[in-house]
Amino acid sequence: MLRVESVFKSFDEFMAVNGANLQVEKGEIVAVIGPNGAGKTTLFNLITGLLKPDRGRIIFKEEDITPLPPYEICRKGITRSFQIVNIFPRLTVFGNVQVAVLSHQRRSSNLFRSAERIAVKETREILETVGLLDKENLVAGSLSHGDQKILEIAIALGNEPELLILDEPTAGMSPEETQKTMELIKRLAKMRELTILFCEHDMEIVFSIAQRIMVMRHGRTIIQGTPEEVRSHPEVQEAYLGEEYARG
Amino acid sequence: MGDKRKPSNAVWILGIIFLFLIFIPPFAPRFFTYILGLIFVTSLVAMSLNLVVGFGGMFQFHHGVFYGVSAYATALVLTKTSLATWIGFMAGPIVATLTGLIIGWFCVRLTRLYFGMLQISLGSLLWAIVFRWYSFTGGDDGIHGIRMPSLLMSLNNSYYFILAIFILSLLLMYKILKSPFGNTLQAIRDNPQRCEAVGINVRRYQLLGILIATFFAGVAGVLFVILERSVFADLLFWVLSLEILIMCLLGGWFTFFGPILGTAIIISLRTFVGKYTEYWTLILGIILILVIFFLPEGVMGYVQEVLKPKMKEVKQEEKGIDASSGIGF
Numbered sequence: 001m002l003r004v005e006s007v008f009k010s011f012d013e014f015m016a017v018n019g020a021n022l023q024v025e026k027g028e029i030v031a032v033i034g035p036n037g038a039g040k041t042t043l044f045n046l047i048t049g050l051l052k053p054d055r056g057r058i059i060f061k062e063e064d065i066t067p068l069p070p071y072e073i074c075r076k077g078i079t080r081s082f083q084i085v086n087i088f089p090r091l092t093v094f095g096n097v098q099v100a101v102l103s104h105q106r107r108s109s110n111l112f113r114s115a116e117r118i119a120v121k122e123t124r125e126i127l128e129t130v131g132l133l134d135k136e137n138l139v140a141g142s143l144s145h146g147d148q149k150i151l152e153i154a155i156a157l158g159n160e161p162e163l164l165i166l167d168e169p170t171a172g173m174s175p176e177e178t179q180k181t182m183e184l185i186k187r188l189a190k191m192r193e194l195t196i197l198f199c200e201h202d203m204e205i206v207f208s209i210a211q212r213i214m215v216m217r218h219g220r221t222i223i224q225g226t227p228e229e230v231r232s233h234p235e236v237q238e239a240y241l242g243e244e245y246a247r248g
Numbered sequence: 249m250g251d252k253r254k255p256s257n258a259v260w261i262l263g264i265i266f267l268f269l270i271f272i273p274p275f276a277p278r279f280f281t282y283i284l285g286l287i288f289v290t291s292l293v294a295m296s297l298n299l300v301v302g303f304g305g306m307f308q309f310h311h312g313v314f315y316g317v318s319a320y321a322t323a324l325v326l327t328k329t330s331l332a333t334w335i336g337f338m339a340g341p342i343v344a345t346l347t348g349l350i351i352g353w354f355c356v357r358l359t360r361l362y363f364g365m366l367q368i369s370l371g372s373l374l375w376a377i378v379f380r381w382y383s384f385t386g387g388d389d390g391i392h393g394i395r396m397p398s399l400l401m402s403l404n405n406s407y408y409f410i411l412a413i414f415i416l417s418l419l420l421m422y423k424i425l426k427s428p429f430g431n432t433l434q435a436i437r438d439n440p441q442r443c444e445a446v447g448i449n450v451r452r453y454q455l456l457g458i459l460i461a462t463f464f465a466g467v468a469g470v471l472f473v474i475l476e477r478s479v480f481a482d483l484l485f486w487v488l489s490l491e492i493l494i495m496c497l498l499g500g501w502f503t504f505f506g507p508i509l510g511t512a513i514i515i516s517l518r519t520f521v522g523k524y525t526e527y528w529t530l531i532l533g534i535i536l537i538l539v540i541f542f543l544p545e546g547v548m549g550y551v552q553e554v555l556k557p558k559m560k561e562v563k564q565e566e567k568g569i570d571a572s573s574g575i576g577f
Contacts, residue, residue, distance in 0.1 A: 048445065050441070050444075050445075069444070069449075070444040070445055071443075071444045071445075071446075071447045071448055071449050071450070072447075074444075074445060074446060074447035075447045079445065079446065079447075080445060082442075082445075086439065086441065086442050086445075087439070087442065088434075088435050088438040088439050088442065089438060089439075090434070090438050090502075091431070091434065091435060091438065095431060095435075098431065099431060099432060099435040099443070099446060099448075100446040100447075102428045102431070102432065103432070103443075103446050103447040103448050104446075104447060107428050108428055108429060108432040108448060108453065109428070109429050109432075109453070109456065110427055110428040110429060111423075111424050111427050111429050111460075112423060112424070112427060113427055113428065114423075114426050114427065115426055115427055115428045115430065115431045116426070118428055119428075155442070155446060156445075156446075158446060159446055159447055
């Protein structure tokens with residue numbers, strides 16, 4: 001479904017992504033792991049068009065999406081959530097998700113109908129799925145951090161994506177919230193037949209829900225494979241798992 | 249969103265104000281009627297500016313140009329051609345919107361402050377043309393004694409016409425702000441990057457916002473000609489654009505009616521305090537400093553803030569901030 005073919009991206013002298021490869025098949029849950037600064041977020045920014053690669057190609061459903069602007073990539077069926085909360089703080093929770101739903105239904109430029117009555121069902125459905133329906137009338141900026149991260153995912157669902165990209169969905173969450181969010185992601189994958197690509201710091205989470213894992217280091221792909229393959233890969237153990245697991 | 253109380257209250261207040269405005273002309277002195285008319289016209293410019301500045305988050309620094317261009321288009325059609333009056337009235341908004349399309353097309357390609365700087369440059373260029381092209385625009389003399397149909401000859405009739413168009417424009421603008429487009433525009437103001445990520449072509453929507461705002465500025469330009477029967481190059485000068493920007497700031501960026509209040513304050517100051525001292529802008533400056541320090545959301549924003557807790561008690565809101573769904577009153 002998604003193929004990232006030896007992509008490079010540098011900021012001045014720093015090679016943030018230095019030949020990354022990634023393959024995601026339909027219906028899979030794929031995780032990208034790697035130490036801080038390995039280039040995970042940059043990779044996601046490249047896939048979703050926020051940044052343009054210096055070299056390499058990104059193919060989605062047999063189509064080269066590398067040169068497209070973010071809004072067109074979104075319309076092809078890829079949406080994302082952000083690592084650092086990136087919502088509409090002055091709008092209501094409902095309004096946040098509705099913006100995405102309206103955009104998906106191509107009704108954002110409707111000038112004369114009242115927005116209160118458009119796309120209400122679809123928006124509520126999403127809020128219900130993620131468990132924010134009881135907070136729909138609150139201003140998004142007033143939510144707790146955990147709820148804002150959930151809202152992140154809800155906004156991304158508004159476009160009914162085929163591929164959902166989650167950039168550290170549980171960053172800054174309490175253990176209980178993390179648990180709940182992971183359940184949610186699993187549920188979403190099943191209910192909506194979503195393909196999910198995510199990155200995450202917590203190794204337990206990654207190995208418990210990802211079907212395949214890609215490991216990055218210094219912007220380079222070390223390996224992509226099943227959790228077992230990844231766990232037994234020598235360079236991975238040395239580079240990444242070693243630090244975490246040796247201690248734990 | 250489901251706040252049923254506020255709209256009905258607001259409707260009552262607005263209804264009373266409306267009745268009051270209808271009954272004023274026969275009883276008030278001519279000058280008073282004229283000042284009210286001027287407040288409506290200027291408010292309309294300020295509110296159209298607020299669509300893009302307050303609700304769209306764009307640095308529309310030279311909005312007066314579109315107002316002035318429309319006034320000149322109307323005046324030129326009415327004085328230089330023998331076309332029907334209504335064609336002159338249509339020409340204003342059309343020319344303003346086209347100007348908005350051209351200037352806006354360049355501006356939305358730039359970010360924030362550069363957007364504003366480019367607009368000031370392009371707008372000043374238009375001002376220079378109007379100011380210098382003596383044979384066509386009358387230069388710094390302007391154009392005077394523009395003929396009006398007999399129905400709009402008396403001040404009172406002009407007043408009613410302006411009031412009617414003003415209210416119609418307000419209703420339209422309110423409807424647009426409450427529409428999916430209005431929501432999207434506010435979302436772009438809050439977070440353009442996220443809007444791109446949910447499939448919104450930000451530049452296109454910003455341009456559409458500019459077109460709508462310049463259209464209403466154009467409507468105001470026509471009303472200005474009806475009220476004044478003359479136009480002058482100052483309408484396109486950057487000082488006026490700054491003044492209407494201050495009107496929005498004073499009244500409240502994030503409120504719908506704020507700019508009207510801001511306009512009323514500034515025009516009243518200029519008219520009534522300006523009679524006694526030419527330093528009325530000093531008083532305006534002091535008021536502005538006080539507002540920025542103590543009422544950063546503007547006067548109307550403050551009023552809203554004061555009213556809010558009451559609403560919450562009525563609704564027995566349990567916790568968190570209740571949403572005023574983006575547009576306050």
